[in-house]
Amino acid sequence: MKLTLHHAYQSRSQRVLWLLYELGVEFELIQHNFFDKSLRSEDYLAISPAGRVPALEIDGEAMLESGAMVDYLCECFPAAGLGRAVGDPERRLFLDLLHYAETIGQHCANLTQSHLVLYEDWMRSPTQMGLEAKRLFVTLKRLDAMLSDGREFLLPTGFSGVDCAVAYGAVIGQKFTDISGLAHLQAYLTRISNRPAFIKSWEKPKGVPAIYTKDFYEVPNVEKD
Protein backbone atom coordinates (compact mmCIF):
# COMPACT_ATOMS: atom_id res chain seq x y z
CA MET A 1 0.00 0.00 0.00
CA LYS A 2 1.53 3.31 -1.07
CA LEU A 3 0.47 6.20 1.17
CA THR A 4 0.99 9.91 0.53
CA LEU A 5 -0.17 12.42 3.14
CA HIS A 6 -0.89 16.03 2.21
CA HIS A 7 -0.24 18.01 5.34
CA ALA A 8 -0.16 21.56 6.63
CA TYR A 9 1.71 22.18 9.86
CA GLN A 10 -0.67 22.71 12.85
CA SER A 11 -3.79 21.85 10.85
CA ARG A 12 -6.09 18.86 11.37
CA SER A 13 -3.68 16.78 9.29
CA GLN A 14 -1.49 16.66 12.43
CA ARG A 15 -3.87 13.92 13.60
CA VAL A 16 -3.06 11.68 10.66
CA LEU A 17 0.66 12.48 10.59
CA TRP A 18 0.98 11.56 14.26
CA LEU A 19 -1.00 8.35 13.71
CA LEU A 20 1.15 7.34 10.74
CA TYR A 21 4.28 7.72 12.89
CA GLU A 22 2.63 5.74 15.70
CA LEU A 23 1.71 2.99 13.23
CA GLY A 24 5.29 2.92 12.02
CA VAL A 25 4.31 2.58 8.37
CA GLU A 26 6.09 4.03 5.39
CA PHE A 27 4.53 7.00 3.67
CA GLU A 28 5.38 10.03 1.62
CA LEU A 29 4.82 13.41 3.26
CA ILE A 30 3.91 16.50 1.24
CA GLN A 31 4.08 19.73 3.23
CA HIS A 32 1.71 22.50 2.17
CA ASN A 33 1.71 26.11 3.17
CA PHE A 34 -1.67 26.75 4.83
CA PHE A 35 -1.66 30.38 3.70
CA ASP A 36 -0.44 30.39 0.12
CA LYS A 37 -2.20 29.34 -3.06
CA SER A 38 -0.77 25.80 -3.26
CA LEU A 39 -3.93 24.38 -1.66
CA ARG A 40 -5.94 26.15 -4.37
CA SER A 41 -3.85 24.86 -7.28
CA GLU A 42 -5.56 22.74 -9.93
CA ASP A 43 -3.37 19.76 -9.11
CA TYR A 44 -4.34 19.85 -5.47
CA LEU A 45 -8.03 20.52 -6.12
CA ALA A 46 -8.09 17.35 -8.21
CA ILE A 47 -7.18 15.51 -5.00
CA SER A 48 -9.16 17.61 -2.50
CA PRO A 49 -11.96 19.54 -4.27
CA ALA A 50 -12.42 22.04 -1.44
CA GLY A 51 -8.67 22.58 -1.07
CA ARG A 52 -8.60 21.17 2.44
CA VAL A 53 -5.98 19.19 4.31
CA PRO A 54 -5.48 16.40 5.11
CA ALA A 55 -5.78 14.41 1.94
CA LEU A 56 -4.41 10.90 1.88
CA GLU A 57 -3.51 9.22 -1.38
CA ILE A 58 -3.82 5.46 -1.06
CA ASP A 59 -2.33 3.70 -4.08
CA GLY A 60 -3.09 6.82 -6.08
CA GLU A 61 -6.68 7.22 -4.93
CA ALA A 62 -7.57 10.15 -2.71
CA MET A 63 -9.24 9.93 0.67
CA LEU A 64 -10.52 12.95 2.62
CA GLU A 65 -11.68 13.58 6.21
CA SER A 66 -9.16 13.10 9.01
CA GLY A 67 -11.52 11.16 11.29
CA ALA A 68 -12.31 8.69 8.53
CA MET A 69 -8.58 8.26 7.88
CA VAL A 70 -7.90 7.43 11.53
CA ASP A 71 -10.52 4.67 11.60
CA TYR A 72 -9.45 3.37 8.18
CA LEU A 73 -5.71 3.33 8.92
CA CYS A 74 -6.18 1.64 12.30
CA GLU A 75 -8.21 -1.03 10.50
CA CYS A 76 -5.61 -1.45 7.71
CA PHE A 77 -2.75 -1.98 10.18
CA PRO A 78 -4.29 -4.11 12.94
CA ALA A 79 -0.92 -5.35 14.21
CA ALA A 80 -0.21 -1.91 15.71
CA GLY A 81 -3.22 -2.38 18.00
CA LEU A 82 -4.40 1.22 17.68
CA GLY A 83 -7.93 0.44 16.50
CA ARG A 84 -10.80 -1.28 18.25
CA ALA A 85 -12.50 -3.65 15.86
CA VAL A 86 -16.23 -4.37 15.69
CA GLY A 87 -17.12 -6.54 18.66
CA ASP A 88 -14.33 -5.17 20.87
CA PRO A 89 -15.77 -4.01 24.22
CA GLU A 90 -14.23 -0.57 23.57
CA ARG A 91 -15.60 -0.23 20.03
CA ARG A 92 -18.50 2.02 21.11
CA LEU A 93 -16.26 4.38 23.05
CA PHE A 94 -13.77 4.36 20.17
CA LEU A 95 -16.51 5.49 17.75
CA ASP A 96 -17.82 8.09 20.18
CA LEU A 97 -14.38 9.63 20.69
CA LEU A 98 -13.43 9.45 17.03
CA HIS A 99 -16.37 11.69 16.19
CA TYR A 100 -16.13 13.72 19.40
CA ALA A 101 -12.73 14.77 18.08
CA GLU A 102 -14.58 16.70 15.38
CA THR A 103 -17.07 18.18 17.84
CA ILE A 104 -14.03 19.70 19.59
CA GLY A 105 -12.28 20.40 16.27
CA GLN A 106 -15.18 22.42 14.89
CA HIS A 107 -14.97 24.89 17.77
CA CYS A 108 -11.22 25.18 17.19
CA ALA A 109 -11.81 25.77 13.47
CA ASN A 110 -14.42 28.48 14.11
CA LEU A 111 -12.16 30.24 16.59
CA THR A 112 -9.23 29.97 14.21
CA GLN A 113 -11.31 31.61 11.50
CA SER A 114 -12.37 34.48 13.75
CA HIS A 115 -9.00 35.10 15.39
CA LEU A 116 -6.65 34.47 12.48
CA VAL A 117 -8.45 34.65 9.17
CA LEU A 118 -10.75 37.59 9.87
CA TYR A 119 -7.89 39.87 10.70
CA GLU A 120 -9.82 43.11 11.32
CA ASP A 121 -11.87 43.60 14.48
CA TRP A 122 -14.89 44.84 12.56
CA MET A 123 -15.08 41.58 10.62
CA ARG A 124 -15.54 39.53 13.75
CA SER A 125 -18.36 38.83 16.14
CA PRO A 126 -17.00 38.90 19.70
CA THR A 127 -20.27 37.30 20.83
CA GLN A 128 -19.73 34.34 18.52
CA MET A 129 -16.12 34.04 19.62
CA GLY A 130 -17.11 34.08 23.28
CA LEU A 131 -19.76 31.42 22.74
CA GLU A 132 -17.39 29.21 20.77
CA ALA A 133 -14.71 29.51 23.45
CA LYS A 134 -17.24 28.56 26.13
CA ARG A 135 -18.50 25.58 24.14
CA LEU A 136 -14.95 24.49 23.46
CA PHE A 137 -14.25 24.55 27.20
CA VAL A 138 -17.29 22.34 27.87
CA THR A 139 -16.06 19.78 25.34
CA LEU A 140 -12.58 19.74 26.93
CA LYS A 141 -14.08 19.47 30.41
CA ARG A 142 -15.69 16.18 29.38
CA LEU A 143 -12.22 14.83 28.50
CA ASP A 144 -10.91 15.98 31.86
CA ALA A 145 -13.77 14.15 33.61
CA MET A 146 -13.07 10.97 31.61
CA LEU A 147 -9.39 11.10 32.52
CA SER A 148 -10.11 11.70 36.20
CA ASP A 149 -10.44 7.95 36.86
CA GLY A 150 -6.69 7.61 36.45
CA ARG A 151 -6.58 6.13 32.96
CA GLU A 152 -3.46 7.02 31.03
CA PHE A 153 -5.09 7.53 27.67
CA LEU A 154 -8.66 8.03 26.45
CA LEU A 155 -9.54 4.35 26.16
CA PRO A 156 -9.14 2.47 29.45
CA THR A 157 -7.04 -0.30 27.87
CA GLY A 158 -4.43 2.09 26.55
CA PHE A 159 -3.19 4.30 23.76
CA SER A 160 -5.19 4.19 20.49
CA GLY A 161 -5.97 6.04 17.29
CA VAL A 162 -8.61 8.13 19.04
CA ASP A 163 -5.89 9.78 21.10
CA CYS A 164 -4.39 11.02 17.82
CA ALA A 165 -7.79 12.32 16.71
CA VAL A 166 -8.96 13.89 19.98
CA ALA A 167 -5.73 15.27 21.44
CA TYR A 168 -5.33 17.61 18.48
CA GLY A 169 -8.42 19.49 19.69
CA ALA A 170 -6.90 19.90 23.14
CA VAL A 171 -3.47 20.93 21.81
CA ILE A 172 -5.06 23.67 19.68
CA GLY A 173 -8.03 24.27 21.99
CA GLN A 174 -5.79 25.44 24.85
CA LYS A 175 -4.85 28.40 22.66
CA PHE A 176 -8.46 29.60 22.81
CA THR A 177 -9.76 28.61 26.22
CA ASP A 178 -8.05 28.46 29.61
CA ILE A 179 -7.57 24.84 30.68
CA SER A 180 -5.48 25.59 33.78
CA GLY A 181 -8.36 24.24 35.89
CA LEU A 182 -8.40 20.93 34.00
CA ALA A 183 -5.53 19.12 35.75
CA HIS A 184 -6.28 15.66 34.35
CA LEU A 185 -6.35 16.96 30.81
CA GLN A 186 -3.10 18.84 31.33
CA ALA A 187 -1.37 15.74 32.69
CA TYR A 188 -2.67 13.81 29.68
CA LEU A 189 -1.27 16.43 27.30
CA THR A 190 2.09 16.07 29.01
CA ARG A 191 1.96 12.29 28.60
CA ILE A 192 1.14 12.38 24.91
CA SER A 193 3.67 15.10 24.17
CA ASN A 194 6.42 12.81 25.47
CA ARG A 195 5.65 10.18 22.85
CA PRO A 196 8.36 10.05 20.15
CA ALA A 197 5.81 9.85 17.33
CA PHE A 198 3.99 12.92 18.67
CA ILE A 199 7.24 14.88 18.95
CA LYS A 200 8.24 13.92 15.42
CA SER A 201 4.86 14.89 13.98
CA TRP A 202 4.94 18.33 15.61
CA GLU A 203 8.46 19.31 14.54
CA LYS A 204 8.11 22.53 12.64
CA PRO A 205 9.03 21.95 9.00
CA LYS A 206 11.38 24.40 7.33
CA GLY A 207 10.01 26.92 4.84
CA VAL A 208 6.39 26.61 5.99
CA PRO A 209 4.81 29.22 8.27
CA ALA A 210 3.00 28.38 11.49
CA ILE A 211 -0.76 28.92 11.56
CA TYR A 212 -0.67 29.81 15.24
CA THR A 213 2.03 32.19 16.38
CA LYS A 214 0.69 32.99 19.85
CA ASP A 215 0.28 30.75 22.88
CA PHE A 216 -3.14 32.18 23.66
CA TYR A 217 -5.79 34.10 21.75
CA GLU A 218 -8.00 36.17 24.02
CA VAL A 219 -11.65 36.74 23.08
CA PRO A 220 -12.14 40.47 22.40
CA ASN A 221 -14.29 42.36 24.87
CA VAL A 222 -17.98 41.85 24.25
CA GLU A 223 -19.85 45.14 24.33
CA LYS A 224 -22.33 45.22 27.15
CA ASP A 225 -26.04 45.72 26.47
Next chain:
Amino acid sequence: MSQVILHHVPLSRSFRILWLLEEMGITYDLKTYSIRDGSLRAPAFLEISPSGRVPALEIDGMTQFESAAIIEYLCESRDGFCVGETAQERLRFREWMGFAETQGSILTTLNLQHLFIRPPAKVSADVLKVETARLKKTLAMMEEALTERDYLLGAFSAVDCMFGWNLRAAPFYVDLAEFKALEAYLDRIHARPAYLRAVANDGDQDFYEKPFYAAKDVT
Protein backbone atom coordinates in the same frame (compact mmCIF):
# COMPACT_ATOMS: atom_id res chain seq x y z
CA MET B 1 -33.53 -6.61 23.87
CA SER B 2 -33.58 -3.59 26.16
CA GLN B 3 -35.55 -0.48 25.42
CA VAL B 4 -34.13 2.01 22.91
CA ILE B 5 -34.53 5.69 23.86
CA LEU B 6 -33.61 8.56 21.55
CA HIS B 7 -33.06 11.96 23.14
CA HIS B 8 -34.05 14.37 20.45
CA VAL B 9 -34.48 18.00 19.38
CA PRO B 10 -36.68 18.60 16.31
CA LEU B 11 -34.74 19.53 13.16
CA SER B 12 -31.35 18.90 14.74
CA ARG B 13 -28.64 16.29 14.25
CA SER B 14 -30.78 13.76 16.12
CA PHE B 15 -33.10 13.65 13.09
CA ARG B 16 -30.36 11.57 11.43
CA ILE B 17 -30.86 8.87 14.06
CA LEU B 18 -34.64 9.17 14.08
CA TRP B 19 -34.68 8.46 10.35
CA LEU B 20 -32.23 5.55 10.51
CA LEU B 21 -34.18 3.93 13.38
CA GLU B 22 -37.26 4.11 11.15
CA GLU B 23 -35.35 2.66 8.19
CA MET B 24 -34.05 -0.21 10.33
CA GLY B 25 -37.43 -0.92 11.88
CA ILE B 26 -36.11 -0.49 15.43
CA THR B 27 -38.77 0.35 18.02
CA TYR B 28 -37.80 3.37 20.10
CA ASP B 29 -39.08 5.82 22.67
CA LEU B 30 -38.61 9.43 21.73
CA LYS B 31 -37.78 12.05 24.37
CA THR B 32 -38.06 15.47 22.78
CA TYR B 33 -36.34 18.60 24.13
CA SER B 34 -36.25 22.25 23.15
CA ILE B 35 -32.99 24.08 22.61
CA ARG B 36 -34.63 27.27 23.93
CA ASP B 37 -36.26 26.25 27.21
CA GLY B 38 -33.22 25.09 29.17
CA SER B 39 -34.27 21.43 29.22
CA LEU B 40 -30.91 20.40 27.73
CA ARG B 41 -29.22 21.99 30.78
CA ALA B 42 -31.51 20.32 33.34
CA PRO B 43 -29.65 18.03 35.79
CA ALA B 44 -31.76 15.04 34.72
CA PHE B 45 -30.62 15.40 31.12
CA LEU B 46 -27.00 16.12 32.04
CA GLU B 47 -26.98 12.76 33.85
CA ILE B 48 -27.69 11.16 30.47
CA SER B 49 -25.65 13.48 28.25
CA PRO B 50 -22.92 15.26 30.26
CA SER B 51 -22.29 17.85 27.53
CA GLY B 52 -26.02 18.59 27.26
CA ARG B 53 -26.06 17.60 23.61
CA VAL B 54 -28.40 15.62 21.41
CA PRO B 55 -28.57 13.05 20.01
CA ALA B 56 -28.03 10.63 22.83
CA LEU B 57 -29.22 7.09 22.21
CA GLU B 58 -29.77 4.68 25.06
CA ILE B 59 -29.26 1.27 23.52
CA ASP B 60 -27.86 -2.15 24.48
CA GLY B 61 -27.19 -1.07 28.04
CA MET B 62 -25.21 2.07 27.27
CA THR B 63 -25.75 5.63 26.10
CA GLN B 64 -24.15 6.39 22.76
CA PHE B 65 -23.27 9.96 21.74
CA GLU B 66 -22.20 11.59 18.47
CA SER B 67 -24.64 11.07 15.61
CA ALA B 68 -21.99 9.59 13.31
CA ALA B 69 -20.87 7.16 16.02
CA ILE B 70 -24.49 6.15 16.67
CA ILE B 71 -25.05 5.49 12.97
CA GLU B 72 -21.88 3.42 12.66
CA TYR B 73 -22.73 1.49 15.82
CA LEU B 74 -26.26 0.72 14.58
CA CYS B 75 -24.84 -0.53 11.26
CA GLU B 76 -22.17 -2.60 12.97
CA SER B 77 -24.43 -4.18 15.57
CA ARG B 78 -27.49 -5.01 13.48
CA ASP B 79 -28.40 -6.56 10.17
CA GLY B 80 -29.83 -4.64 7.25
CA PHE B 81 -27.46 -1.70 6.93
CA CYS B 82 -23.71 -2.05 6.93
CA VAL B 83 -20.66 0.16 6.79
CA GLY B 84 -19.26 -1.79 3.83
CA GLU B 85 -18.20 -5.28 2.85
CA THR B 86 -14.74 -4.33 1.54
CA ALA B 87 -12.07 -2.00 2.87
CA GLN B 88 -12.70 0.27 -0.13
CA GLU B 89 -16.44 0.45 0.64
CA ARG B 90 -15.77 1.20 4.29
CA LEU B 91 -13.31 3.92 3.24
CA ARG B 92 -15.97 5.71 1.19
CA PHE B 93 -18.63 5.20 3.84
CA ARG B 94 -16.47 6.81 6.52
CA GLU B 95 -15.33 9.58 4.22
CA TRP B 96 -18.95 10.59 3.55
CA MET B 97 -19.72 10.36 7.27
CA GLY B 98 -16.88 12.77 7.92
CA PHE B 99 -17.94 15.03 5.08
CA ALA B 100 -21.46 15.23 6.56
CA GLU B 101 -19.90 16.88 9.60
CA THR B 102 -17.69 19.14 7.51
CA GLN B 103 -20.97 20.39 6.06
CA GLY B 104 -22.75 20.09 9.42
CA SER B 105 -20.27 22.39 11.13
CA ILE B 106 -21.00 25.06 8.54
CA LEU B 107 -24.73 24.72 9.21
CA THR B 108 -24.11 24.98 12.95
CA THR B 109 -22.12 28.17 12.49
CA LEU B 110 -24.85 29.68 10.29
CA ASN B 111 -27.52 28.63 12.80
CA LEU B 112 -25.58 30.18 15.67
CA GLN B 113 -25.15 33.50 13.90
CA HIS B 114 -28.54 33.79 12.20
CA LEU B 115 -30.73 32.37 14.96
CA PHE B 116 -29.07 32.54 18.33
CA ILE B 117 -27.05 35.76 18.40
CA ARG B 118 -29.65 38.45 18.97
CA PRO B 119 -29.22 42.22 18.71
CA PRO B 120 -27.59 44.24 20.11
CA ALA B 121 -24.92 41.52 20.07
CA LYS B 122 -23.14 41.71 16.75
CA VAL B 123 -22.88 38.90 14.25
CA SER B 124 -20.07 38.79 11.71
CA ALA B 125 -21.21 39.51 8.14
CA ASP B 126 -17.88 38.14 6.95
CA VAL B 127 -18.35 34.81 8.73
CA LEU B 128 -21.84 34.53 7.19
CA LYS B 129 -20.51 35.30 3.72
CA VAL B 130 -17.62 32.84 3.98
CA GLU B 131 -19.69 30.08 5.54
CA THR B 132 -22.55 30.45 3.04
CA ALA B 133 -20.03 30.15 0.20
CA ARG B 134 -18.50 27.08 1.87
CA LEU B 135 -21.96 25.54 2.26
CA LYS B 136 -22.58 26.05 -1.47
CA LYS B 137 -19.28 24.38 -2.24
CA THR B 138 -20.19 21.30 -0.18
CA LEU B 139 -23.58 21.12 -1.94
CA ALA B 140 -21.81 21.32 -5.31
CA MET B 141 -19.63 18.38 -4.26
CA MET B 142 -22.78 16.37 -3.45
CA GLU B 143 -24.33 17.46 -6.74
CA GLU B 144 -21.34 16.07 -8.60
CA ALA B 145 -21.58 12.71 -6.82
CA LEU B 146 -25.32 12.49 -7.39
CA THR B 147 -25.16 13.13 -11.12
CA GLU B 148 -23.50 9.71 -11.35
CA ARG B 149 -25.65 7.71 -8.95
CA ASP B 150 -29.02 7.59 -7.20
CA TYR B 151 -27.72 7.71 -3.64
CA LEU B 152 -24.46 8.91 -2.12
CA LEU B 153 -22.83 5.48 -2.13
CA GLY B 154 -24.78 4.11 -5.09
CA ALA B 155 -27.43 2.12 -3.28
CA PHE B 156 -29.32 3.65 -0.35
CA SER B 157 -27.28 3.47 2.86
CA ALA B 158 -27.02 4.89 6.36
CA VAL B 159 -24.83 7.66 4.90
CA ASP B 160 -27.96 9.09 3.30
CA CYS B 161 -29.56 9.25 6.77
CA MET B 162 -26.47 11.10 8.04
CA PHE B 163 -27.28 13.85 5.51
CA GLY B 164 -30.96 13.82 6.49
CA TRP B 165 -30.55 16.72 8.89
CA ASN B 166 -28.07 18.60 6.66
CA LEU B 167 -30.39 18.68 3.69
CA ARG B 168 -33.33 19.89 5.74
CA ALA B 169 -31.22 22.69 7.27
CA ALA B 170 -29.29 23.80 4.17
CA PRO B 171 -32.32 25.27 2.29
CA PHE B 172 -32.66 27.93 5.01
CA TYR B 173 -29.37 29.39 3.75
CA VAL B 174 -28.85 28.29 0.14
CA ASP B 175 -31.40 28.00 -2.67
CA LEU B 176 -31.11 24.42 -3.89
CA ALA B 177 -32.72 25.15 -7.28
CA GLU B 178 -29.34 25.28 -9.03
CA PHE B 179 -28.52 21.74 -7.86
CA LYS B 180 -30.68 19.60 -10.14
CA ALA B 181 -29.26 16.19 -9.25
CA LEU B 182 -29.50 17.03 -5.57
CA GLU B 183 -33.15 17.99 -5.96
CA ALA B 184 -33.90 14.74 -7.83
CA TYR B 185 -32.13 12.89 -5.00
CA LEU B 186 -34.31 14.68 -2.46
CA ASP B 187 -37.42 13.62 -4.40
CA ARG B 188 -36.27 10.01 -4.08
CA ILE B 189 -35.60 10.47 -0.35
CA HIS B 190 -38.95 12.15 0.25
CA ALA B 191 -40.75 9.17 -1.30
CA ARG B 192 -39.34 6.78 1.32
CA PRO B 193 -41.98 5.74 3.89
CA ALA B 194 -39.40 5.60 6.70
CA TYR B 195 -38.31 9.19 5.94
CA LEU B 196 -41.91 10.37 6.03
CA ARG B 197 -42.50 8.60 9.35
CA ALA B 198 -39.36 10.22 10.76
CA VAL B 199 -40.49 13.67 9.63
CA ALA B 200 -43.94 13.05 11.15
CA ASN B 201 -42.33 12.08 14.49
CA ASP B 202 -39.74 14.85 14.41
CA GLY B 203 -41.92 17.46 16.16
CA ASP B 204 -42.05 21.23 15.72
CA GLN B 205 -38.77 23.12 15.64
CA ASP B 206 -38.68 26.46 17.44
CA PHE B 207 -35.65 28.31 16.06
CA TYR B 208 -36.18 29.10 12.37
CA GLU B 209 -38.67 31.96 12.12
CA LYS B 210 -38.69 32.36 8.34
CA PRO B 211 -38.09 30.06 5.38
CA PHE B 212 -34.86 31.69 4.16
CA TYR B 213 -31.98 33.64 5.69
CA ALA B 214 -29.73 35.41 3.21
CA ALA B 215 -26.14 36.19 4.21
CA LYS B 216 -26.47 39.65 2.72
CA ASP B 217 -29.44 40.55 4.95
CA VAL B 218 -27.00 40.90 7.81
CA THR B 219 -24.95 44.04 8.21
